[in-house]
Amino acid sequence: MTTTEGRGPVLVFDGDCAFCSSSVEFLQRHVAPGIATVPWQFSDLAPAERDRAQREVLLLHPDGRRVWGGVDAIAVLLLESPAWAPAGWALRRAPGRAVGAAVYRWVARHRHRMPGGTPACRVGGPT
Template sequence: MRNQPVLVFDGDCGFCSTSVRFIERHLRPRCETVPWQLADLEALGVSSTRAEREVLWVTPSGVVYGGAQAVAKALLSAGGGWAPAGGLLMLPPVRWAAHGVYRLVAKNRHRMPGGTAACALPRRRADGL
């Protein structure tokens, strides 16, 4: 069992990597950060399909939060002035709005600062995969 949460992100995405480096340097959340491409996803209890679509926060007990909720957990973990923002992101209706904003950013991360064509999310196939 792990002692601390793990923040799993897309290490091939320049926007994601830059965002995580910013979080590590300025927010200092109490967690391990690891690109999903280097993570033991099976041990974390997540699929590569999910990991390539959203940032994940995996608790030591194995609870997985994705997207905006993962960001909220990182903010809560950082403490200080960041914790209230994280707490707010966990509450409806802010949580619902944050989910929508996260999906919009994730869908367009290849257009964001630092993003490249490699940052684009995989397209869903006709069979839904």
């Protein structure tokens, strides 16, 4: 796992995906200024987490014992920002969590079609 001991959480994302990189820049500017980020391609994640990071964004807790993925990672980040906390709260509870998870999966499958997306952003097979 990427070492986070003594620091804040670390956001792990797909550095080859322009849409993901732009989304992380938005999060750093508007939601979580100062959040540490690392592309999974340059991380020291364990093999299982590395595989997971290819499919969804990961948020690594500073103590290294907790990993949130996908919409849960986004919700935890949102909860840390006073302006965005209500959205984070909604994503952690029903029915917001189910809706958020469905939207996250749809965006992840179609990220190569999103603004700034390229063929390198495609996850899995054809959509």
